[in-house]
Amino acid sequence: MQSLPLLSHYIQQAQAKLPATVWHYLQSDAGDGRQRNANEVAWQALKLMPRPLQTLHHANTVCEMFGERWAHPILLAPVAYQRLFHEDGEIGTAIACNAQQGQMMVSSLASQTIEQIIQQAQQPLWFQLYWQGDRARTAVLLQKALASGASAVVFTVDAPVKQSLMDLPEGISAVNLAQALAPRPITPGQSNVFDGWMSQAPTWEDVQWLRQQVKVPLLVKGLMHVDDAKRAVDAGCDGIVVSNHGGRVLDHTPTVTAVLPQLVNAVGGQCKILVDSGFRSGQDVFKALAMGADAVCIGRPYVWGLATEGAMGVAKVIRWMRDELEMTMALTGVSSLDDIRQVDLY
Structure with missing residues (x-):
């Protein structure tokens, strides 16, 4: 039961190794950290x-989803x-994910190409899609991911227009994007939010359009409201990720x-x-899972491992949480995971 000491160690080491601006970016929240x-x-x-x-008969943590089987x-x-x-x-x-027989969602804002990441993973990976301002630009990124071997698409909707929260150092960029999405020009008296960025944000009609473009499983990430979950099902989505984006x-x-x-x-x-936001232990x-989730997603913990020991650190975080x-x-x-669903929490 060493996962908490492991994470504490990685937090300390990551903070010590990373430049202050990068550490702040990783740990940043929408507010003051309370979320x-x-x-x-x-x-x-x-x-x-x-x-x-x-x-315990044939105890295991095997998880099967959309025809994929993970440990x-x-x-x-x-x-x-x-x-x-x-x-x-x-x-x-991705290499660590494969070594630990799991699955990874590759960000639209990855700093290495989707083709390289999936090739080195030696397995199909899921692709996390950010809306690119309109359907044409989004389709280009989507087709790039699918052609590279993405086996599922996770459409993140709770950050309708995603921007970097820091000035990226030279040599690091969102290499899979054709070009950065610029805010739509506004005239005096218009709102930067409503008439600028939000005019390029996706809607439920775009989810329905996306469903028509994607033949692999499609999940919508960032839903918290019951009506939104129902609407995702009605739109033909294969899954949802319950998430408040880790408070970011x-x-x-x-x-x-x-x-x-x-x-x-x-x-x-x-x-x-699926569910994310706040996972820090296997418990x-x-x-x-006891509350009904089919799987969970972790974010900061594996990045602390990555910052400390590279791929080996990511693998260790996954293994200790498992x-x-x-x-x-x-x-x-x-x-089994099915048995966990029958467990009462207190």
Whole structure:
């Protein structure tokens, strides 16, 4: 049960190794950090009931989704510009993901090409899509990802226009984008938000258009409201990712623990439900699965590992979180991910 000491070590080492501006970018929030802390505390507040003396038959953490089979349900969430944190970048993360028999979401803002990342991963990866201002530009990026071997598309909608929160150093950029998306010019009296950036943001009609373009599984990431989850199902989406973007976009939102059960009930098994925001241990993963999630996504923890030890650090974070998930399963008397769904939280 060494995951918390491991993460504490990696946090300290990552902060020591990274330039202050890069560390601030990684840890930054929409507000003063309270949302990020609330996400973490909410998972920790849920309690588990020990169940000793249970017989565990063929115990495992195997996760199957969309015809893919992984050794565990811990996916790597999309994180931009990973060469900021280590020269291994996204390729190192992808190699670690493959070594740990898992799945990774490659960011639209990756600092290495999608083709290189998937080739080095030696497995199909998922692609996280940001809207590119209009359908034509978005289609170019989407087709690039699909041609490179992306096996699923995760459309992030809670950051409608994504910008870098720092000046990127020379040699690091979003290499998969044709060019940076510039704000639409506005006239005096117009709003920078409503008439500028938001005029280039996607709508539900664009989700329906995207569904027609994508033959692989399509997930919508960044939903927190029951009605939005239902609308994603109605649009034919194969999954949703319940997320408040780790507190990086809108401050003072509910934690995902507060809304996850409602969305699980609303969807009723009609699509897969993934969840991110605040996962710091294998116990947190267990709790999300007990609440009805099919898998979870981690972000900052694996980047702390990447910053400290490159690909090896990412692999260690995944392995330790999986170890803690297995230990939690053993101590609560369950043998599989399906069994976890029957566990009550306190």
